[in-house]
Amino acid sequence: MNEHLAQLSPQPLWCHFRTLCNTPRPSGHEAELVAILERWAEQHGLAHDRDDYGNLRLSKPATPGHEGAPGVILQGHLDMVAQANADHPHDFTRDPVDTYVDDGWLRARHTTLGADNGLGVAAALAILEDDTLVHGPLEALFTLEEESSMGGALQLGENWLQGSVLLNLDSEDRGEVFIGCAGGADIVVEAQLPTAKSGVDEVALELALTGLVGGHSGIDIHRGRGNANRLLVRVLRALEAYDIRLVSYRGGTLRNAIPREAFATVVLPADEVAAAENRVQALEQQLRAELAGVDEGLSLAAARVAERPAQALNAHASSMLLAALNAAPYGVERMSSAVPGVVETSNNLGVVSLDEGRFHLCALVRSLRDSAVEDLADRFRGLFDLIGARTRVENAYPGWTPAPDSALLARFERLHRQLVGREPAVKVIHAGLECGILAGKYPNLEMISFGPSIRGAHSPDERVELDSVVEFWDLLRALIEDLATAPAADRA
CATH class of the missing domain: 3.30.70.360 (Alpha-Beta Plaits)
Known part of the structure; x- marks a missing residue:
């Protein structure tokens, strides 16, 4: 199902998003998707492990010669909000999400789309699959039950992650970068x-x-x-x-x-x-x-x-x-x-x-x-x-306390100016990103959050702007390469 997604650009990202749309994954029902991703990791020679709660980590060594670059953690959550119109029978534990393109936006028929946070997960998988990308050590952290309870982040194993930079891919506004969020x-x-x-x-x-x-x-x-x-x-x-x-x-x-x-x-x-x-x-x-x-x-x-x-x-x-x-x-x-x-x-x-x-x-x-x-x-x-x-x-x-003087933020702002042609808006979001919880467990992590433009999240009107996904992908690749290739004195 959703064959048309493989025709969209960037193709590697959308192919992975198709897998997510075809695999039911409401909060508390992520096990099938975890198993699929573990098999995929083995097919691509990537290490994978889980913490005691079941959060999934996929790891890829640095490009030869870049082992000393800061380790980058690509972070997103596997679950999605399960909302359907009352007159539309849909079993989110069994039925795939039925997507279609409408005037430059991707939508789902009568249900939530799962772009929150399926696009972040798909982007991380596409990065791990990209053998043309120059990068330092990479980890992809996929948490469970974010939408229902933040359970995956709250129960995340300590002394488990190795990276020093975390890119949260769970934001929903093109041209913006988030450095703080609400607790709840x-x-x-x-x-x-x-x-x-x-x-x-x-x-x-x-x-x-x-x-x-x-x-x-x-x-x-x-x-x-x-x-x-x-x-x-x-x-x-x-x-x-x-x-x-x-x-x-x-x-x-x-x-x-x-x-x-x-x-x-x-x-x-x-x-x-x-x-x-x-x-x-x-x-x-x-x-x-x-x-x-x-x-x-x-x-x-x-x-x-x-x-x-x-x-x-x-x-x-x-x-x-x-x-x-x-x-x-x-x-x-x-x-x-x-x-x-x-x-x-x-x-x-x-x-x-x-x-x-x-x-x-x-x-x-x-x-x-x-x-x-x-x-x-x-x-x-x-x-x-x-x-x-x-x-x-x-x-x-807990909330995520903003760090406006972050070197990682300055790096992102520079790349955004170069690639997009304008300054990104630096924001604090009134929503529960997992960054606040992760910061409590890993206080030395430097973090930002960014993503494509998603509208109507948590409702059947959820949709993502296709052009913004291209921009998001280009920024993500550029930031990972920049972190790997910049002189040590300039690294975040």
Whole structure:
């Protein structure tokens, strides 16, 4: 499948990306791809090993005569975000990604593309395969479960990597180079809430809020896009005027993707149904007006359920849960004063569910300041304590402190001017690159992050600009050769 990828330029990179598209690799299901890459390494005479967690390293000796050059680590993650449109059946553990070219961009049909971070992985593999490239010692580090938990980086073996320079290939903006990133943590809230029987005079309604753009919960959090969980909770709060009680709720699928869809079932008195349905229609128009120019596709619908559910939350529990969700922090909390234009702290209400009284919420808090992550987590705890829920913090990871005087950065800037004809923009990203975690384990590593232009990451609108991949490839090759051939006094 995806034969057309082998016709794109640079061909070595795209041939490897085809393998990644054809091999299912959602977070937690990377084993098949790891096995494929190990076989490929053996076929090409490359050393390979894994750490205790399963992260994969491929190694290639330096070009003869360049053994003294700094060792370069090419780093990316093997997993991808598994998001598909609700009306498109796709099993990310079995089905390949179906790609196509559209007006200079590569896309996938109805699913995420996996350019994040498949293109970085493909580029590293193509570099290892390139026997025309002059290079120092090379390592390609491919981590696991970045999208779900940063687990691979957090559990990375220490005293394992040998290189002194790390090139993270997990950025998404042509013409930019990243030297810092936010840290973060998952906030998990759970409760068993009391239920009561539904009455013979009650009717069930199913509510569906769909059609939002979604996106990356770090990179896109400041763009004002709708969060389906936040919006449907607003709708449910408005419908409390008609004595609704929550039966079930399902919103979002990943804590690091802005939710595009949310669904709820409620029961309410039969004589209030018509008024509630009219209110839903009015709320749809209100929300569409609020999101005009930002998120144009919102749809809000209510449908009567033929069979009344046996149980719903009791009136008090339903009201308290909706109040807590409505008050929960979400979106941009604070902009950075130290790095103008960059979000300092944010929260994404990523996954919310309710089933037979079992409530679950997973939010992802990000910040350039670890203390701000701790503070926002404590606010969640304080809020949901009020309804008797349990709150815990999981998968915390540190940020990456910028080093603007880095010799590696200066080298990249020089090559960018030579090859592209302009200065790169030096950036700090409000997202969880693995660099912060790696820096904690290998404090002497010098690092930068760069990549091609990817838009709509973590959503079925994900796409990559083909011309930017060529530019990315040329810069990567040039930087590796420059590190290998520069006089020792000039090396990063």
